[in-house]
Amino acid sequence: MTIECGTSRIAGCQFTLFPMSDDFAEVILSTLEEVDMSKVWKSTDDVTTCIRGKRVHIFDVTKALFLHAAKTGKHVAMSGTYSIGCPGDSTADVYMDESNELMNESSSKAVQQQAGCKFSLYPLGEEDYMEKIYQQIDWSKTTEVSVSHAHYATRLDGDVHDIFRVLQQSFEQVQDVVSHVTMTFTISANSPSNPKEQEQ
């Protein structure tokens, strides 16, 4: 089976927002009210939410959802997988006709929030995939976030806007040269735990 670069570069993200509070449902609903998802296709169930469309909107929406949930001050996390070029994905979608104008950047900019994030890049169907991963780790160290190595992942600490910029840039740079790329992430804010790693 040969994997070809799809003519449609529709991207997607399957994710879950986790407010660690008794009123998790209210936090999710109020967050959804504040985020404009009109430029992405959306499907949601009790396990995950999936959005699909242009890359700029996928990152705009996921960053906005995390920021508006985190500004409640509650301990919130988001975990998910960005994906592009999946051979099983549909090749055309009406949402690819949307303009590149970001619907949430102005309201997101108003939220200042620190967070910790772990992410992993998976360029698929390529034998030299590890080199592409190491290139992105090297590049991320030149950015404003604090970068550290974790098992199976790279940890980013800093402002949420900077963290999502690194996630988006890493994803962009690998999908430029690899047809099918996925990128997993878990981002956490307002945790009462000490961020310092503890081994036993």
Next chain:
Amino acid sequence: MTIECGTSRIAGCQFTLFPMSDDFAEVILSTLEEVDMSKVWKSTDDVTTCIRGKRVHIFDVTKALFLHAAKTGKHVAMSGTYSIGCPGDSTADVYMDESNELMNESSSKAVQQQAGCKFSLYPLGEEDYMEKIYQQIDWSKTTEVSVSHAHYATRLDGDVHDIFRVLQQSFEQVQDVVSHVTMTFTISANSPSNPKEQEQ
């Protein structure tokens, strides 16, 4: 860069347990008290926990953690990535000398719990990776869980023991033939949401 099957087949899982309740810290602590993690290497911080060791213990521990958290009756989810054969991973570990006797199966068996789960398999460094993924989806349909297709993932519904059996078997079967494999999952229990998918 050529990827070779590592001589050490240490596996790992990087995951986070998300109790959606004000007392999330207590739920996590009480769960940790009930789960025997003595046969795995463990590292934890405010974003994720990473365990490493033999595959049987990685699945034994992750299933036990989810079950003991879910039996509180609270809405809990767990999200993470199983990994094996990562070229960046260390090749030897004292935890690989542990016996295969499961430390948590008897206490896990006492917990009956329904859940929904989405998972994705990523065989890395292989051009025919999609065939290996489709083979696992076909196989999972022969099991006791309900299997459905989601964007970028396969959804499993059923008893938590059955779900983890499918996860482990899928991972086992792919790692038999592919050196570096990762498998992402999000599993959710006691959600007040309707599990039926809603598209907009």
